[in-house]
Amino acid sequence: MRVGLLGFGTVGSSFAEVLAAGEHKEIQITRVFNRGVQRKRAHDRARFVPAQAVWTDRAEDVLTAPDVEAVVELIGGLDPIEGWLRTAITAGKHVITANKQLLAFRGTELLELAAKHNVQLLFGASVAGGVPVIPGMAQGLSGDSIRRISGIVNGTCNFILSSMETGANYGEVLANAQRAGYAEADPSADVDGFDARAKLCILARLALHAEVRPEDVPAQTIRHVGAVDFPYAKELGCTIRQVSRAQLDGDVVRARVGPMLVPKTSPIAWSRGTQNMIVTSGKFGGDVVFSGHGAGGHPTAVAVVSDVLTIAHGSATVQPSIQKLAVTGDVRAPHYLRLVVADRPGIIAAIAGALANEQINIDSVLQHRGHASDRLPFVVTTEPCLRSTLDRAVAVMSSMDFMIEAPLVLEIFVEEDRETD
Amino acid sequence: MRVGLLGFGTVGSSFAEVLAAGEHKEIQITRVFNRGVQRKRAHDRARFVPAQAVWTDRAEDVLTAPDVEAVVELIGGLDPIEGWLRTAITAGKHVITANKQLLAFRGTELLELAAKHNVQLLFGASVAGGVPVIPGMAQGLSGDSIRRISGIVNGTCNFILSSMETGANYGEVLANAQRAGYAEADPSADVDGFDARAKLCILARLALHAEVRPEDVPAQTIRHVGAVDFPYAKELGCTIRQVSRAQLDGDVVRARVGPMLVPKTSPIAWSRGTQNMIVTSGKFGGDVVFSGHGAGGHPTAVAVVSDVLTIAHGSATVQPSIQKLAVTGDVRAPHYLRLVVADRPGIIAAIAGALANEQINIDSVLQHRGHASDRLPFVVTTEPCLRSTLDRAVAVMSSMDFMIEAPLVLEIFVEEDRETD
16 A cells, blocks of 8 residues: 655654564555655665655645555644645545544545545544554444443643642742753643543544534633642542543543543553553443553654555444534533632631532532641542532632632542443 | 353353343344253343344254354363364354363364455453453554563462461462362362463463463462461562463463562552453563453453444454474562471571582572461572572482471562663
8 A cells, every 4th residue: 555644754754663663564654744844854764765766745645646655644733734634535546644634624524534535534642542442443342332432631730730730830840840841931832731622533433423522511720730739649549640531421521631630540540650441330340441652753653554464454443423512521520629628617607608508519628737727728629510500619619718829629530430240 | 143152051141131131233143052051042141132132052053053153161171172163163153252261272273264254253252351462452553562461360369368468378269269269179270370371372472472281380389378477478569469461571471370479669569459450561562451351240241242343343353473493481580489398497508509510699588576486487588590490409408407398489579671762
């Protein structure tokens, strides 16, 4: 199979390298597109591309070329990529891409277009790089009915939060992550949850057979998680991680991304550093865990090469029919509420009153020693309640005169492996 | 696709149930074979089989029937199953099986026969039931070069050893496991490693593209692990698990099954109860972890239904070409040596001398208090050495007059995730 490659950056050149290392004679790169292609062609890593390949800085030279059967897109972003890939698909080319934003926002339409033109559109590298959760689900779990998918799909947030666990504050850790290359100069896509949300939408489509649009999924930033929250979480048997989760609840999909308290016994709490970790919960098969390197040129390239090989060997991916279901971020769960107050009598009574007015039961109140009374952090945990109900109670609390900063609300993530046999 | 089912026990009836629940109209059970079929047909679970299906107690009525395109074999064992499946393949039927012994001992020959007759032979359920490690590797990791595969593939041993971690002894825990249905009346296949070894051979073929025969892989029993070993393991930052492992070392495959010390930081130490956990170590993608329910009717049935769907949707599995490599159980690793002695001066000197004679370096000597001096257990750990070299030193120690019982030798399992990017 002859491949046209769009993009010769870190992942693109790693793709050429992994392909060359595997001695897959059935796959050949015939064309490479990149802006400023002469500079790329002179680069040391160009040695992984066959000498006879055509290098070009015009995408059109690749998209419809007669010596290209499959287009591998490793540039990213929506525009102009969407148009390019539509051109390729319409010209009868298979498409393999690592483009999470494109798949999250335009996946359903592009998959329909590919089906119409009888070509494959594979995107195993778009979520969790080297972790084969997409082919694992598409093939190995196609017989089950998956009710929930959850996990850690953003390595930057996992690095930051697992570092904060040892006592560092957010600002320090972010600066370290930026120096180490784990975080961008503008960290918003990672820490505010937009990257994870796009990946969750891709996973939810495959796992739940439901269309989940990024704009329908609330993404809560991790910026407001403080060093003070980790000792409280620990007392509750938990740690704090950025969790992405979507689950079927009758005809509704409940989906959220954000920092959550995760019990130490949950597989989601296992992940270290920048590792990714995804858990599918099936009606019959129970919980299945996939874990590994979520990013980096080589792991991502493994996923891309695997997709190319899948197509070259004639495999057809089972495309589930996608349902249109209502999507809401309103999840029922126990919650963690961290308040910072100027201490005076009656505070607990006022907080408890705000919760009681919404029929929310308090599970525990925690207050660690050693904080100044004019800026006193303490924690209330609730029994399971809808987030929207809790948000109303928190809005009332926020206007109370003793409240020094906005309350932090974190879901407490509950494992729910089903009994099997 | 019309399916003939061989075996209507726990897994067979679960297969019918999961298939019916998924509304996969493209798959239909047309024939069911079981000995004493009238009893099975009268069973409550027969309701999951379409009313028009033919029930038979003659396997031949299924193997070559014109209304069967795929044979699903859920009986197990080598004989007569091998002959039956050869008949089905030769008659042009696809075969889906959960039969680990058959795949371990006859897999290469059966895959060749299937290729010759242009049919698929899929066996995703033969290892780790509901954990999609076989399709995950075959499709999602086909682009990588896997150097090592390791993990926990026998839930019974994991249940026993993780229970012993809390202080119980082997006999008690085994009896509990037998009462709970996790262990057979004759536990040998599980505790002596034969079940795990068969699964390791199947995984090694796919992961390393190498033929590994069960008889070439040493299987060490867990029967000699004592309650006393867990506190020592803990002091070394480890726990004890039955680990199955095969790795490429140049032109040699090094493979072993048995109880090993596993660092608490390793994913292999995460598994709880009867969970299975498999780690692949790729040249480019690093370590990837798959985990979930390894056994049980429903998780196993999910794997079988997924394989049937894969074939029904026209996917062709990439069959790697299998190399004939030398296989040895002689692994180079640090080791744990637990000795039980009648205490007297000079014992450490004698043990150290036996190791020094084989050029083995001692890493640590541990001796916990509170044991009687006429039956004193203590531990020596070594720096990395070949198992065969250590075994020679241990043979010398065994004949020393202060040695009360045979020394226990356990490999210390070392993680070796590669740097990626």
